[in-house]
Amino acid sequence: MTAVLETRPLDGARARSIARAFLPDGAFGNRWNYFYTRTKLGSDPLYPAVADALRDTTAPLLDLGCGLGLLAHTLREDGVDLPYRGVDIDAGKIAHARRVADRARLRDVTFDAVDLSRVMPEHAGSVALLDVLQYVDTPAQIRILDTATAMVAPCGKLFIRSGLETPGWRARTSKAFDTLAAVAGWMYSAPRRYPSEALLRDRLDAAGLRYAITPLNGNTPFNNWQIVAWRE
Template sequence: MSRAEARPLDAAAARSIARAFLPASRLGSRWNYHYVQGKLRSDPLYPGIAVALRGTRAPLLDLGCGLGLLAHTLRADGIALPYRGVDVDAGKIAKARQAATRAGLADVAFDTVDLACQWPAHSGSVAILDVLQYLAPEAQVATLDAAIGMLAPGGRLVIRTGLDDGGARARFTHFADMVGRLSGWMYSSPRRYPQAEALRTRLEAAGLAVAFVPLRGNTPFNNWRIVAERLG
């Protein structure tokens, strides 16, 4: 698995994926279409996660999947592992389903799930992307423990999160996440950013091989990719 920082998608690749998010009529909102293009062209998140999942065939559960962009980018990268995305936001799940159908994505499913009330049954790999910072400390622990329990042998827990290291990037990340909540795009406000050593300690205590790699590209955010693998 490469430790090099991933790059965002180029304009053509981003536009190709974004077409699935165009409105059904010419009078419909093109917000998601433009958002998807901007996200994919500026943020190395999804290429970085594709790198982390390449080489595994374990089914993937995407916790807090939003519009389901991970499914699109994995398929565009030739990664065909079974994918299921869950999110508490029913509106985003509806849009995710519609876009996946338009794009003809195979072996992809989406469900509305409130993880505060229930955990989906799963065995394989787990993705938690830009979610942990929105959870209270006790909910972060519960989420990590639940995800660890879902890992099959050879499965990977792939996390992207801002980290609390007291630096300028950490402060800007918190500010941007607050703006996302105030704009209505995010379902909740950021609660706490994990600390690297505490996160590493918890994952390694579960017997996982852990690697931290920056995943921020040219953005000002303090984003990191954490991959924890259950070997054997």
């Protein structure tokens, strides 16, 4: 793994602009999603990193484990207009993602509820796999990775963001935070196993992809890494 200069998160004005679409309809509605979105976009370098990776591609994008669909909003705000489909196991988040995308008038964006541990959608193009692998066991990680790599078209890319199975305080912090998010009901389940770098390299090599693995911690205390892969 190679250390590189990391992408910065969105500035405050851009984060607030995107988060406004997540405000409740009424003055007394629940504002959790608004404050969560605003905080995450303003602290996590993930979304600008994905936009930078996909900016020179033309293939449609499948976002596996899309949650509230933040990636769709940040890509459109950044001028990346690839056709986007987001899937997630949490039907409640998918319903909210649809409502907010309609409110924000995002073009060429769809969302569907899918349990990736049971079935993978058909797709050819680019794939985003963001903070998903730690929530399934190793056999499921292999199935998801092998299916995702097979989806990558010559004009597309695979972007993975994940914690890795490494020693150190960042790894412990990531696991504690992910576990707390599950206890609080924000995440569908607690983390099961973080993938190893060796597993990722093995599956990417088997798929014949070129790739780069670099840190993506930003100003966070988490053990986050980005893997960008492409087919020559």
